[in-house]
Amino acid sequence: MAENRNEPLAAWMTEHQMSAAELADAVNGAIGEFTGKVGATADRTVFRWLSGENQWPQERQRRGLEMVTGLPILALGFVPRGKSTSDRAPEDPDVHRRRFVGASAGVAAAAVIPMGPVSARPVRVGTTDVIRLRAAVERLTAVDAERGGHGLERAALDGATEALTLQKLSTTQRVRQRLFALGADFTATAAWSLIDAGHLDGAARHLDRALTLAGLAQDSEMTMQIWNLRAMLARQRREYAEAVAAAQAAHATAIARRSPLHTSLAHARTAVGCAHGGDVRAALNSLGRAEDALSKADLTEPRSPWIAFYGPAELYSLTAIVRDVVGQPAEAEAASHRALAALPHSYRRNRGHTTVRLALAQLHQGDVEQACVTSGTVFTIMAGVPLPGRMRQLLGDFQRDLIAHAPSTRIAHEWTDRYRTEWSSP
Structure with a gap:
């Protein structure tokens, strides 16, 4: 019956682009891991789960589902037959390891992917x-x-x-x-x-x-991700014409043609390249297109991890860059404040980066003292982890602009003396 449809399971399958046959195959493979014998789940079984006809799979299937998805069986929309929600198959210990949660900042990069040698794995490869x-x-x-x-x-x-x-x-x-x-x-x-x-x-x-x-x-979305990074790399190299071309290539991908969210990011990246290249009109036009496209995007829809960062906060951040570069620091400051207000708490690196941009916008308006105070908070935001190279470079830009705007002021020299070691150390 439609009212019993298992929406959480359907949503998980949609997010992971998984068909009923593929989920059945994955569950069977997981069953094989802990029993030594591949399971016999069929795609029609998955359809019964989705329709709500079968609201409580067999014990082995429940455990297999938890191993595949990294979620408790109850979170997948299943309901125990006539018993309390606590009466379910114990979670496999690996479920906690496989859940889609962020690793802490202190985790060493080599430990981020707990993978052993391929030769130690079964030859069978699948979902x-x-x-x-x-x-x-x-x-x-x-x-x-x-x-x-x-x-x-x-x-x-x-x-x-x-x-x-x-x-x-x-x-x-x-x-x-x-x-x-x-x-x-x-x-x-x-x-x-x-x-x-x-x-x-x-x-x-x-x-x-x-x-x-x-x-x-x-994979058109993966292609867009790469062109997006190409645009960022070209801008870092000050190759602004290539940055614009890469952003336009991102816009030409199939995913950007059908997704307003991806379209918006491509336009925003184009705006940044045009601004640095000195084409003010094109930069502001692209920025307007990015805003218009984002207003049409459904921000509640599941999305790939690589573009999870993009939304109103990131567009405000990119707007701040464009506005400051084209000589509109007051608008850049306003956009930076909006970005910081909208940024999720977990995006610490982005918060630090946007804070430097805010300081630059304040400095470019002649508010030297406030700019120094603002930029100093970056080291508090990023306390405990090394500053990314891009952020250190941006702080270097701030220091150079600070000296250019206030070469003889005490506060400029104090800022340099206080923070030189922190922002210049690799």
């Missing part, structure tokens, strides 16, 4: 491997949001290696393409690690490789 590797990408994304992407290159490349090794053993074309996509995602994450660290030379090589893998995966 369970895709889910496990996707969870690893999400953990890397969580660490990036907390302390920055710098230092994650090795872990990301290890993930790419495993995904590409497994694709050679995969049993279906669909699983193979998903593993290629994960290889692209991990490789793009490695590139982002170098970009965020300010080590730009190796990033382009990783992005070239990631673009090839995205093509093999036939």
Whole structure:
């Protein structure tokens, strides 16, 4: 009956782009892990779960579902037959390890992906491997949001290696393409690690490789992610025409054509490139298009981890960059305040970066004292973790502009004396 439809399970399958047959295959593989014999769940069984006809799977299937999804069986919308919600199969210990939660900032990059050698795994490769590797990408994304992407290159490349090794053993074309996509995602994450660290030379090589893998995966969203990073890399290199071209390539992807959220990000990235390239009109026009597209996006829909950062807060942050670069620091300051008010608490690195932008906007209006106070809070925000290279470079820009705007003032010299070691240390 429609009123009994299992919406939580349906939502999880939609988010992970998983068909009934693939979920059945994954559950069977998980059952094989703890029993030694592959399960016999069929796709019609999954359809019965989705319709609500079967509201409490067999014990082995419940445990398999928990292992595959990383969620308690009750969170997947299932209801025990005539018993309390506490009467369910015990969770497998690995469920807690596999849940999609952020790793803490203190976790070493090498420990972010708990993967053993491929040779130690069963030859059978399927959806369970895709889910496990996707969870690893999400953990890397969580660490990036907390302390920055710098230092994650090795872990990301290890993930790419495993995904590409497994694709050679995969049993279906669909699983193979998903593993290629994960290889692209991990490789793009490695590139982002170098970009965020300010080590730009190796990033382009990783992005070239990631673009090839995205093509093999036939994954337009992964392709857009890579062009988005290309635009960021080109801007860091001050190659502004290439930054605009890369952003436009992102806009031309299939995902950007059908998703207002992705369209908005592509327009915003174009605006940043145009602003740095000196094309004020094009920058402001692109910014307007980004705002219009974002107003049409459903921000409650599930989205890929790589674009989870984008929304009103990030668009305000990019608006602040554009407005300041084109000579509108008051508007840039207002946009920075809006960004900081809207940023999720877990996005510490983004908060630090936006705070430096706020300080620059204040400095460019001549409010030297307030700008120094604002910029000083960055070190409190990022306390306990190394400053990402991009942030250190931006603080270097602040220090240079500070000296240019107030070369003889006491506060400028005090700022330099107090923070030089903190912002300049790798």
